[in-house]
Amino acid sequence: MALCGAAAAAPAQVQAAAAAAVKAHHHHQHSHHLQQQLDIEPDRPIGYGAFGVVWSVTDPRDGKRVALKKMPNVFQNLVSCKRVFRELKMLCFFKHDNVLSALDILQPPHIDYFEEIYVVTELMQSDLHKIIVSPQPLSSDHVKVFLYQILRGLKYLHSAGILHRDIKPGNLLVNSNCVLKICDFGLARVEELDESRHMTQEVVTQYYRAPEILMGSRHYSNAIDIWSVGCIFAELLGRRILFQAQSPIQQLDLITDLLGTPSLEAMRTACEGARAHILRGPHKQPSLPVLYTLSSQATHEAVHLLCRMLVFDPSKRISAKDALAHPYLDEGRLRYHTCMCKCCYTTSSGRVYTSDFEPVTNPKFDDGFEKNLTSVRQVKEIIHQFILEQQKGNRVPLCINPQSAAFKSFISSTVAQPSEMPPSPLVWE
Numbered sequence: 001m002a003l004c005g006a007a008a009a010a011p012a013q014v015q016a017a018a019a020a021a022v023k024a025h026h027h028h029q030h031s032h033h034l035q036q037q038l039d040i041e042p043d044r045p046i047g048y049g050a051f052g053v054v055w056s057v058t059d060p061r062d063g064k065r066v067a068l069k070k071m072p073n074v075f076q077n078l079v080s081c082k083r084v085f086r087e088l089k090m091l092c093f094f095k096h097d098n099v100l101s102a103l104d105i106l107q108p109p110h111i112d113y114f115e116e117i118y119v120v121t122e123l124m125q126s127d128l129h130k131i132i133v134s135p136q137p138l139s140s141d142h143v144k145v146f147l148y149q150i151l152r153g154l155k156y157l158h159s160a161g162i163l164h165r166d167i168k169p170g171n172l173l174v175n176s177n178c179v180l181k182i183c184d185f186g187l188a189r190v191e192e193l194d195e196s197r198h199m200t201q202e203v204v205t206q207y208y209r210a211p212e213i214l215m216g217s218r219h220y221s222n223a224i225d226i227w228s229v230g231c232i233f234a235e236l237l238g239r240r241i242l243f244q245a246q247s248p249i250q251q252l253d254l255i256t257d258l259l260g261t262p263s264l265e266a267m268r269t270a271c272e273g274a275r276a277h278i279l280r281g282p283h284k285q286p287s288l289p290v291l292y293t294l295s296s297q298a299t300h301e302a303v304h305l306l307c308r309m310l311v312f313d314p315s316k317r318i319s320a321k322d323a324l325a326h327p328y329l330d331e332g333r334l335r336y337h338t339c340m341c342k343c344c345y346t347t348s349s350g351r352v353y354t355s356d357f358e359p360v361t362n363p364k365f366d367d368g369f370e371k372n373l374t375s376v377r378q379v380k381e382i383i384h385q386f387i388l389e390q391q392k393g394n395r396v397p398l399c400i401n402p403q404s405a406a407f408k409s410f411i412s413s414t415v416a417q418p419s420e421m422p423p424s425p426l427v428w429e
C-alpha cells in the first residue's frame with residue numbers, strides 16, 4: 001500500500017480480471033426516438049453490502065474499470081422501496097472525495113420489467129477490514145492519513161444532516177494510493193432533531209455500536225458514527241477489534257470495563273432495563289491507560305484523540321469537525337493535501353492549496369420526498385423517472401448485457417451473508 005508517489009499496482013485479482021466484451025448496439029427506447037445504449041458486462045463479484053451485491057465491470061465508454069452495485073428485491077414492499085430510493089438519492093447527492101457516490105445508474109427497462117437497480121461507482125481495490133487483517137505493515141503515517149480521511153468524509157456527511165449508522169472497516173474502501181471512501185448507505189438516514197421521535201435500534205454492526213444504542217436509547221445523534229470511528233482508530237493502532245463481544249450485553253460490559261461505570265447523567269437516554277443492568281453490576285474504575293498498550297503508535301496525541309471519541313455520553317463525544325482540529329491529524333492532513341487529494345494542485349512554483357481543507361455541504365440532504373411515498377407502484381414509477389432524469393445531457397446511457405455469461409450469476413447473486421448484517425438489538429427487561 002503506497003503512500004503518495006507512484007501508484008502501486010492493483011491487487012492481482014483486479015488486474016487479472018478479463019477485459020469485458022464491449023459491444024454497442026441500437027436499442028429501442030420506450031420513448032419515440034432511438035437512443036444509443038452501451039452494454040455493460042458483469043465480470044466478478046467484489047463485495048457485499050448490507051443491501052446489495054457489488055461486481056467489477058468495465059465501462060465500455062472509456063474502458064475504465066468501475067464497480068457495479070445491484071440493489072435487488074427493491075420493490076418487494078414499501079419499506080424496501082423507500083430505503084433503496086433514499087440510498088439512490090444520497091449516492092447521487094454526494095460530491096466529496098472521501099464519500100462514495102454514483103457515477104451512473106444503468107438504464108432501467110420498461111417499468112413492467114423494472115425489478116432491480118444497478119448503480120455504477122468508482123472501483124476501489126480494498127477496504128480497511130481487509131487491510132487490518134492482512135499481514136501488510138501499517139505505519140503511523142497510514143493510520144493518520146486513514147483517520148484523517150474517515151473524519152473528513154464524516155464531517156461532510158454530518159454537515160449534510162446524514163447519519164451513516166454502519167461505520168465499520170469493511171465500509172471504508174481504500175485504493176492502492178490509500179485514498180479512502182466511506183461507502184454503503186443502506187442504513188443511512190437523515191438526523192432526527194425531534195428527540196421525542198423514536199429511531200430504530202437495528203443499526204451498526206455490534207462491535208462498532210455506540211453505548212447509547214446498546215442501552216436502548218430511542219433517540220440518538222450523529223455521535224453514534226464517531227463512536228464507530230473511535231473503535232476503528234483503536235483497531236488500526238492495535239490491529240485487532242477493540243470491543244469484540246459475543247453478545248450486545250457483553251459488548252456493553254467490555255465498554256464499561258474500559259471507560260468505567262457511566263454516571264447516571266451519561267445514561268439518561270438509556271432504557272430502564274439497561275440502566276438497571278449497569279447499576280446491578282460491580283462499580284468499575286476506568287482503565288483508559290491500557291490504550292497505550294495497543295501499539296507503539298499509541299502516542300499521547302493518539303490516545304488523547306481516541307479518548308475524546310470513546311466517550312460514553314454522546315453529548316460529550318467529540319464531533320468530526322472538532323476531531324479534525326486535533327493536532328494528531330495535522331500530518332495526515334498535510335500528506336493528504338500534498339499528494340493525494342483532488343482539491344489542491346501543483347504548479348511550477350509549488351503546491352497551491354485549497355482554501356477549505358475539509359469542506360461541508362450546503363444545503364443539507366433533503367429527505368422530504370419520503371413523506372409522499374405511499375405505495376410500491378407509485379415509488380416504482382418515481383424511481384423509474386428519477387433514473388431517467390439522471391441521464392439527461394449525460395454520456396451514452398449504459399444497460400446491463402443479458403447475453404453475457406456472467407449475467408446469470410450476477411442477477412442471481414444474493415445479498416450479504418447474515419453475519420455482515422447488524423444483529424437485532426437486545427430487548428431489555
Ligand SMILES: [Zn+2]
Pocket residue numbers: 336337338341342343344353354
Ligand atoms: Zn487538497
